[in-house]
Amino acid sequence: MSFENYMKIEFLSKSQNESFARVVVASFVSQLDPTIEELADIKTAVSEAVTNSIIHGYDKQNEKVYLECRIIGNTIEITVEDFGKGIDDVDLARQPLYTSKPELERSGMGFTVMETFMDRIIVESEKGKGTRIKMIKKLKTAKNKE
Amino acid sequence: MQLKFEVLNNTLVVLLNGELDHHSAEEVREEIDKKIESQNIKNLVFDLTNMRFMDSSGIGVVIGRYKKINKLGGKVGVANLNPHVDKIFQMAGIYKIICKFDTKEEALANL
Ligand SMILES: Nc1ncnc2c1ncn2[C@@H]1O[C@H](COP(=O)(O)OP(=O)(O)O)[C@@H](O)[C@H]1O
Numbered sequence: 001m002s003f004e005n006y007m008k009i010e011f012l013s014k015s016q017n018e019s020f021a022r023v024v025v026a027s028f029v030s031q032l033d034p035t036i037e038e039l040a041d042i043k044t045a046v047s048e049a050v051t052n053s054i055i056h057g058y059d060k061q062n063e064k065v066y067l068e069c070r071i072i073g074n075t076i077e078i079t080v081e082d083f084g085k086g087i088d089d090v091d092l093a094r095q096p097l098y099t100s101k102p103e104l105e106r107s108g109m110g111f112t113v114m115e116t117f118m119d120r121i122i123v124e125s126e127k128g129k130g131t132r133i134k135m136i137k138k139l140k141t142a143k144n145k146e
Numbered sequence: 147m148q149l150k151f152e153v154l155n156n157t158l159v160v161l162l163n164g165e166l167d168h169h170s171a172e173e174v175r176e177e178i179d180k181k182i183e184s185q186n187i188k189n190l191v192f193d194l195t196n197m198r199f200m201d202s203s204g205i206g207v208v209i210g211r212y213k214k215i216n217k218l219g220g221k222v223g224v225a226n227l228n229p230h231v232d233k234i235f236q237m238a239g240i241y242k243i244i245c246k247f248d249t250k251e252e253a254l255a256n257l
């Protein structure tokens with residue numbers, strides 16, 4: 001029998017909520033008994049996606065960001081969604097070091113971090129409509145963890 | 147995020163206490179820049195012993211300070227990183243311009 005669980009929250013696009021989102025996901029994922037490294041990977045990826053919605057998706061701080069987590073067996077699927085500006089060119093945006101906001105000292109490494117720390121990321125975005133990032137990671141099972 | 151500063155000769159050591167993300171980055175950046183400008187600083191060391199979290203916003207903070215210090219003819223070092231932060235810095239190719247040290251003392255002796 002495969003274990004399943006699900007949660008969804010929404011919060012305002014304020015930068016204070018970046019750490020809030022990390023803590024929420026970390027505590028939801030804790031039921032899978034992740035390693036310290038897995039937990040750090042997941043928190044960092046969530047931080048990247050949520051920060052992007054806040055600074056790139058919206059110009060204002062009172063829009064809504066949606067965060068969804070699903071556990072299927074040993075796999076965690078995290079979705080971060082905004083209904084903001086959308087991304088012009090997703091392939092360009094995903095390239096290491098590409099940023100549209102160098103003046104904010106952004107490094108352009110957000111997507112690279114998400115791709116490195118999660119197994120797979122799926123980006124759906126439409127100009128003027130919004131962006132949805134789905135990130136998937138299979139955790140080591142308790143047995144082969146050791 | 148809480149910052150502690152120490153100036154030794156003309157090297158500024160910043161001890162970061164907390165989580166470095168986009169939310170805390172602006173304050174970190176401003177506080178460090180203020181110190182660099184007011185204290186006749188040449189080199190800069192980030193002591194990451196107590197940094198509990200960092201995402202790619204931290205890369206921007208470090209590279210931004212590097213640009214400033216580089217103009218002053220100084221060098222930037224990072225010390226006491228955990229493996230996770232090390233991985234993020236490596237990903238960004240930061241060690242081409244910034245020196246990595248095991249301890250603060252090692253950084254101070256070698257910058
Ligand atoms: N949710 C989003 N809404 C609109 N644009 C986005 C979103 N996420 C990412 N982008 C675009 O993709 C680029 C690259 O993102 P990322 O790799 O995280 O780098 P950074 O955040 O440092 O700019 C951003 O500069 C922005 O132009």
Ligand SMILES: [Mg+2]
Nearest residue numbers: 048052110111
């Ligand atoms: Mg980003």
